[in-house]
Amino acid sequence: MMFLEFYLVKRGETMRFSVNGGAPSGYYRSILELETEWGQKRTIHEAGQVIPFDFGQVAEFTAPKSIESSIHPALTPYCLQPFGGYVATISSGRVWGESGAVLSPEGKLIFDLSQEYDAVQNRMLEAEEHPVFHRWNDPKLQYLEGTVAVLTFCGSHNYFHWLYDVLPRLAMLKTSGIPYTSIIMNPNPYGPFVEQTWAMLGISESSVIRTNPEAYFEANQLLVPSLMMNSHYPPWTTDTLRKLLLPHRESTLATPERIYISRNKATTRRLVNEEEVIR
Template sequence: MNKREELVPPSGYYRTFDEWADMSAMKGTPSYLETMSLGRRIVFQPPVGLENPPHWVFRKLSSSVIRERHGNVAVIPGGKVCGIECDIITPDNKLIGDYSLEWKSHPSNRSIWKMDSLPQLHKSETPVAVLALKDSNIYYHWMMDVLPTFHLLKQSGIKPYTYVINGKASAPFQFDSLEMLGISRKRIVLSHPGLHISSPLLVVPRCIGRFRSRWSIDFLRRELMTSSGIKPSAGKDRIYISRERASKRKLLNENEVMNVLGSRGFRKVHLEGMPLTEQIRLFASAEAVAGPHGAGLTNTVFCNPGTRVIEMFSPRLVHTCYPMISGLLGLKHYYLVGTGDKPPEYVDVHDRHADIRVDVKELVRLLDLAGIR
């Protein structure tokens, strides 16, 4: 391929990786999709609250047959990754539709088609992994959706040198966690408009499915806590995760809440700016964790079985993600829905910006129910 051909935009697209893999096998240049972790059937354990019956979100999930997510690794010999959206281009110069930050839009309606020519091509001589995820700057999604893909890569036996991540949304904790996994900053490439890399072995690991998995939690605990030698501090801590520095989902009557929690041995913590190793140690040392629904509760993956978790929700956003983690890990999860107008049952307005106000008398009752005195 000459330099002129290298800069030509894709000549078409495959809707899915599977479609490309079938075509590549017929052309004698096989790519393949390798399933690395199979999702087990799991039973959702609803958290304990004051409501009778429990909130419909938890009732619905606990009555469903669900499987934890599985993982796979797409392998593309001679593949390319291009642009800020991390478009994947096959050796026959076609776009793979379901592998891009723009995967929700139809393959025919992508930004790459607006380009007259592609950026200058950089030819890597080593395997390149693409770990692009739209919300990877959100701590929960980085920890639960991106980092577990390193487990998939390890299972596959492929050892990339370069890792491409979403450059549209990056955060310091990403580099801290990658450093803990042995990936130095020089091996990380943030996607950008001028990105265009070919590799003799381009790999795209992905977690597939809605419900997070125990294997993901085990990987995080093993690689970020045990392998790093992080041990709990002496004594048992009770912590309240504050969101007063956040731009959304603030606990509006936090002072009242802290008066109650403080009387029961809780201390307020701000996780923003706290080194990742200290966050891990903090949660590994906790016997009780309380806080409004937010990314800080992701760190409960480092708690010990039996740790009590108190999660506070707005009536406009009640979510199952952290009760799911608690159920998989053996934590005791309790929940309190705040005051305000409640949408009708089975209507999920999913208002991620809704602030929270809780009834402190109900909080006292919930703490008593949890045995936190």
């Protein structure tokens, strides 16, 4: 296997590149499998750590109001204790591709941090179906100094997913108290809301590293919060968004108490009786 290194100075940082052949083989279904392996090798403190994150109270999902006489079985009320939250550090961890898949130092996929959506089939992919195994493009491995936070998510270009799958994880990083030098994120080709949010929160665009189809990064240490979708979007998520964004709202703007957001131009999950709902 050929291995070639060269250096580039950009924004005052030294970045090291290498030509590193070989597609990833295998995956960890969750970060806990990787943590177990660290423990078996007695390298857990040098290799990384998984810090549990408490999302707090039980989530109570009430039945929706409806004009129908009965409620769909999928919408019946229930309660759920949020689980699975964590912030992980991964020494020499890697990030690949435009969606920003997270890999171990050996190049194995960490699936619960690398969920992938297939727009054609309209479903989330299984671990063995991940593009890292089927679209590997043998990119140059770019080394990043310091601790680099990862906020990638396959749907982050979508406004809802930006709000609920990315921003709360920024708050998780802050709660962890672990400092980081930059943030790896997905590009946003559809609107300015990402840049507007960063400006609102005082985050410099120069600290953001965007993924792309040729991206392949390795950092001294990755800092990665768990995905919100794996914890069923607990009430903590909405509370956190309010704390992050409401202090920056335009207080003089006159707005209605409620708004209705139509999905009549969406490709999926459209209301079949929207005219009845809005009249």
